[in-house]
Amino acid sequence: MSHLSRRQLLSAALALGITPVPALAQLPMARKLVVVLADGGWDSSFTLDPKFHSDLVEGPQVDEDPDDPDDREALRTFGNLPIATNAVKRPAVTRFFERYAPHCALVHGIWMGAIAHKTARVRILTGTHTQANPAWAAIAGHELGTDTPIGSFVLSAPAFAGELAASMGQLGRRGQLRAILSPEDTFPAPDGADWTLPLFRPDPTDHQRIASHLQARHRAFLDRVKTGGHNERLLRAREEAMDRGQRIRVEGAEAIDNLVLGPQPTLNRQVVLAADLLEHGLCHAVTLGSQTLSWDTHNNNVPQHKLWNQLFQGLEKLADELVARDLLDETLVVVTSELTRTPTRNNSLGKDHWPHTCALLFGGNTVGNRVVGQTDDRLESLPVDLRTGEVVRGGAFNKYDNFAAGVLAALDVDPGRWLPGVEPFTAFFGSRP
């Protein structure tokens, strides 16, 4: 009988749905990051920020089916985390927190100050006002990923790269990177074409020849533009990009084995890809998006139940994958949305945009079982002490930039270098030896 590795044992347990959740331990700082963006604006009252007590918020309870005694909303507390649950509509939420609450922190009341998707998306992902700036995931990947082919991968979300583009990578919304790295998986030529694809694919030796030739050419260019200006930075960035590209080609074959060309990957598939990329040391940060899910429920808010359930199915899968690969303790997972939704429903029984949001964090050096920040009875952010997350008189709003700086700080990346003057919101993580 062959011996099973720890990884194989964990994978087998995972397949049986019995993944053991590790006990909390003294662990090093997180060195990896997974960002999950619920793109479109989630209704936080449906799960993470219950407001059953408030008459001002039309939460999930308005959708209860009076004829179904099981379709009942409940406020459950998992450890210290109060969560809105529904056994019929959102069972995955309950399952996730039953297993992973000790690893989770909730950040309530992130002040966004924007009600347009595009603006809010830029703010929550970059911590700034402009999409010309890099996302904090890109920053983290860039700072931490000097040893990996790519700093930060984007699977299915906006890729705000700024001048860190040379360390960022994309898989393509439909796994297009597969066709680039695996010639046999490319799409066929169009009907009527008198050729087949690929028309020419360089072999590994060819790639080396191309790379060494271009390196020599770039060196020749660089020797003449060392002025520290735009041109030099551009050429150096291409050198870095070429090198990282070649490393993806050489080191990425196994990691992209789960990448399928064509179908839009579900969140469940994305989380496996993310874990693959991290495990194989291809990058330090991955951003996933719920592109296949439409959170923007203006015309009918009922789909939020299904969306939350699907999200937590994906998060449970992600947590399981990270556990199975021994990565949970070194990986900070940040789950957020660019907006939440209005406390009450509009004329179409949908909900519009509300310029606040919240976040769920787990893994890494997240202090589990902790709720920090707060919203009032109308889901509006309350001023807090940015170090403790407690609501205090004279406190400050935990704005998107404070939150972004806090995530960088949690990863031991100096936020002052990237978001100068912004006080980081540090209440959700602890430093560990």
Place this chain on the structure above:
Amino acid sequence: MARRTPAWLVGTMMMSCGGPDPESPPADAPVVIDGSDAYVLLDPVRRAVRTSMVLRGQRPSVEELARIRDDPSSIDDLVDAWLDSDAFGETIKDMHAEWLLVRADLLDPLAALGPMEHRLMREMFGSPSEAPLELARHIVMTDRPYTEVVTADYMLTDEVVAEIYDLPYDPSGPPWQPSHWPDGRVHAGLLSSTELWRRHESAGSNFNRLRADLVADLFLCEGFAGRDVAPTGGVTLSDEFEVAEAVRTDAECVNCHQALDPLAAFFWGFKKQLRRTTVRNAYHHYACDPAPWTDNPLTLVAMQDYCYPLRPYSPEDEEQWADWDLPAPSYYGRPGRDLGDLGAFIADDPRFAQCMARRFYGWMTQSDPHALPRSLATELQRHFVEHGFSAKALVRRIVHLPSFYAVDDRTDPEVPAAGLQIVRPEQLARSVEALTGFRWTVNPDTDRCEGVPANGGHFCWGYVDLMRSDRWGYRSMAGGINGSDVTLPVHWPMPVRELVNEAFAAEASGFVVRHDLLAPTRETPRLLTLVDADTTEAMRVREQITALTTRLFGETHPPDDPRVDALFAMWEAKHAQSGSVAEAWALTLTTMMLDPLGVFF
């Protein structure tokens, strides 16, 4: 940010980016410095390459470069010719696609149902999304006043768009031709474009504010959405009437909404949303019912409107703003009646001319249009207006600015040098096609196409161009936008961009080799003009490499030049390894296409 260049370095820099090449003799690289001595300028050949790439997405021909070498002042005539080329029209469309965000193939196209079932998804996506871009192209290429983008009393349609909306269309005329909306809307260029407002929809109780913001941002460079929104005092944003009250009375709301809401009021005639799912539901759940659907006061429309031909505009809804206690249409305090008035107001607003001047300069120099120094912005604005809002005149002025064709700053000029630009995916696709005849198209349809709708219709694309698609291809992976959530191009090298560009170069090289060397009946060769499939003589191979260098980069090297040596060594090694002349050329060509001279200009 200003960049200083040590004087001793200027000469060598001229050789690298301003001269023929780092290793080539600088004899043909005259140093040209403008009167202010502010910049290190590209030499005439490099300047022509940059200008041609920006205007056409194509490199100059060998003949054009020879002409430049003989007479550098001929750049003026060449620019005029390039401005009249079809390729410049494509550039105008690319430029506007980045501004209007209508090329967004990640979003589902309209459904191929009912009378449109014979159309492929490629057509259902491509034709509508190109319609507003074709209008811009038409205005610029016919040198009409650019103000027509907001005032034109016509629209552009092709056969597919005409079918979708039942528009007058002459099948014997040009593919894209002027036409008119038959639904009673006032024509006002892009402002009356169905496709622009189908892409930028008004969700929930947004009441066209997103559309108003787009207009203010796009045409005036003064959007609203970037400002902080901090509703306090208990305004319930989901209560339309409470919001209507707040935007009139709450000081924090009034700040934006006193201008935003009257601007939004011009757009009430357009359907809030017109999506693929809406069309499918109209066919499959409502049988295209002509009776008004009255379940919801926000959707007082007949389902018939969502069946082909679609009815995207309802004049009877134009004044619905009044039903929601919202302000009447006006343009920053000037009352207006319809889209025609709005277009006239915008065209007459000095901010329009300056904003568009900024946008053109920003696009053409891969720089932030908002960062353009005011002095140059006002100069370009004046030039634009004085030349009757001729976009060609504006573009001509820009390409003749030293800051455009500078490679670096010499001193500390107010307008920094544009510096090296990186090839955009659309430019790369066009330049490769112009050089090789290759277009990277594939058939993405599986056996059943993508997710065949259960209740009729189809989702077959036929074919797609991978460098112009995000759904199937590589546009945003190669630095472009995807029109939906990647809305700013990346003018910077990226690892995946390198992989994409290499794969593209390899396919194009394979195509050339097949065409030039392997085809049973060899037509006129495109690039490999001096060799055959069995040519292995060193001198012939070297001469061909030299000829390719000239064709691809405008460089002239003797066959024994060190650069030719390097490529010849690669050719020889591949030939020795594979025994195939064709493969040796495919590898050599692939490498040459990835040269810094091909990627940067």
